[in-house]
Amino acid sequence: MKPAAIISVLHQRTFSVLESYVRDNPQTTVFAWQGPEDPELVRRIAAAGGEMVPLHVPLPLFQRARLKAESRWRLSRLEGVLRGPAWSRFCSERGWPGERLRALIGRRARADLPVIAAVVAALERIAASHTVRLVVVSEDFSPWARAAVLWARERGIPSLHLSHSLTVCEPYTVHRRIVSDVLAVFGERGAEGYLDADADAFVGQIRLTGNPAWDDYPQMVSRREAIRCGLAIRHELPPSRPWVVFATTVVETQTAFCDDGVFEETLRAFLEACRTLADEGRGVEIIVKDRPPNRTFGSARLGELVTELGMAKEHIHYVVDEMKEWVVAADAVVSVASNVSVEALLAATPAVNLVTEVDVALTPSFDAESGIVEAEGHELAAALGRILSDPDHRVRLRDQMRRAASRYNLGLDGTATTRVVRLMEELASPVAAEGSHGRSAASREGERV
């Protein structure tokens, strides 16, 4: 009997499920796209009784050469197909710009195909030595995760897409289908976009589990003061002044509603609101929480905006880490159609969704009963001012958030990891039944929508 394995194309924030899964299923090897580069995670998986190894290991020279040759051969066949009359006819029937598409597809295939083929080849090698029980991914639309899920389907291996984030807007373009056998979403709210897109098609594939990455919120909320003190010391913030955290946003590149200027426009709107508050004598500590990859650019752009707006720099802080800590410790959190608002909701920290045109066009992120305040840029100062100055308002918002929380994240008990691991175990092929097809989605148990 071959040893058991699972394939992971999970993102870092949900690695807890791998550790728990291995603890419940010792002797499992986790072949992971991300994770093996982290010695601490590798150690924890080993301590749990399993092993974590890279999914994609460098191949011996001759195998690499063979893969390369095969890719070249496939690309050349594809090029031939895209230059043929059948392609022209196919595009013409659909009113597509065949020539333009041919160029774009050819370029994309040359860039991605060798890596995708290498992933499939790696999975084949793994299957030769292990019984692969499950493929679990964070985003089954990303190329490498998609390749793994398609490969799993072909071999009858079950696949699970564990949502990377709660889809607050309607799923658009690539997000609009579920390729994995099962999609685990955090709560009913996370299923809504898919059900709106095609309830009949998706309802049987969706399970509610809660988000493992948010399991520590209940415990963190109970240490709110200590966390605030720690941040105050580390970042030299006065604990007595209100802290308003702004989580920056990214450009959505997968939709025509993409707004290239959204990072700067929303940051500017936030800073202007804070300046208004200061002008009214209600100064706050301004914390701009950016993403780590933005560190250089974001810090510089913030500095430019602060200068341009004539604001004092002493109360403005640029940070890129400890998102959860900031959410728990803040007096108010501002973000843009973001899961940060949901995290604030779970922590019962007053939150403002800064509404942009893209946000409303891609369907509203939040409802009036969520407790999350919505404000356009010109309304933000007033919204923040009321949150910071009206204790009754804060109490009302927190009450609403507590009532709404389970709709956003099932359980609220810090046990989403356990639920996801149970789902993984339920889906996983039996070790003995190598190569057999996984159970059908319809016959599986679990938290149904």
Added chain:
Amino acid sequence: MSAGMVDSAGVERLKGRLEVDLFEAHAVGPAVVAMGCQAGRRSLSLARGGLAVTVIDGSQAALDEVRSLAGAVAIDIEPGDVRHPPVGDDAYDSLLSLDCTAYGPRWLEILPEWVRVVKPGGRLVLGVPSLGGSCCGGGVAADADGIPQEKGGAHRPLVTAGDLAADADVRGLAVLHAVPCGVFSGESGCGPLAALEGKHWWRRLLSWLATDELLLEFALFLEQELVGRLSGAAAERVMVVLERRPDPQANQTWLRTHDDLQALLAGEIALDALVPYLRVPAGEFRSRLDTHLRASLRNFAFFEGTCRGLAWGGAQVDVASFLEADTLARFEDWSRRRRLDRDVASQARDWTTAPGVERSLRLRGVNLADALEYHLVEDLFADRSGSSSGGRR
């Protein structure tokens, strides 16, 4: 899923405002009778304004609730069967009922008893199902025997505008208005916004009617100044206003106007064609609409969503005729982007089904082309926008 959906406080608020506004606009005289507690709750505003309101309902619990809501406001509570109200003839100036079909699908049958209790010259303001059309925009779901059916059944009006005019003639009534009402609060699956009813995003949007004054005022504007001016088939619910005085000629005039409007709902609806029926000239209507649309992004999304979901029978709404140039440009820009999303998604996904593609890119049974979708979508958008990166992450 329904248990987890956002509640309907927003829609209820809109509905309440619409109904109260209608009552206040059309009730006459100091003595008002509300048939059923739902009407009783809404008519409390009339009582607060000094009118003498009597509420009749068969449920003591419901009456107790109305009394509790009334607080210090003086109202008269009468337990009794609303189909045979326990009051004398010619007792009231106005009669209000929000849902006549609660007392039988053929609601005209209940009218004689209600007309009896209204004074000559008095008014009946009645909430009834759509008066015309079929399926979208028309009527309750009913089988051939007129028995109301579950959602999705065949739809036909049990009482048409013609039936109403004829019945009014017989009973010595004048039909004053049939105001389509509650286009945003439909839930029967047969109204003009039926396509949106089950959508979670739409419910999230409507939930803001509970707290967003700009959105509430905008929804009221659309209901009262546009939908409410159309025929009795423009919404799944209509508030009919009858006066107790015989006027067959006026009833025929009303019916002709109703039929003209009904014909409008079968063709292309442009603002200019509606002008004879609106309260304000086209320019003023357009300007007021524009003010609402500029008031907030949520208002614009509400309007755009409404336009996407709206189906008035076979009518095509000429949205452009309603909008100022700048607002129209934004509307068309959103439409263009939605089309682009659809086209790009389709191209990035479906090119893999072109003849020969899968055979070229199949490896160990896996169609590798399918894994190109994500980046190809980015490429297609970047190509259309002329940007090399498609955006900054």
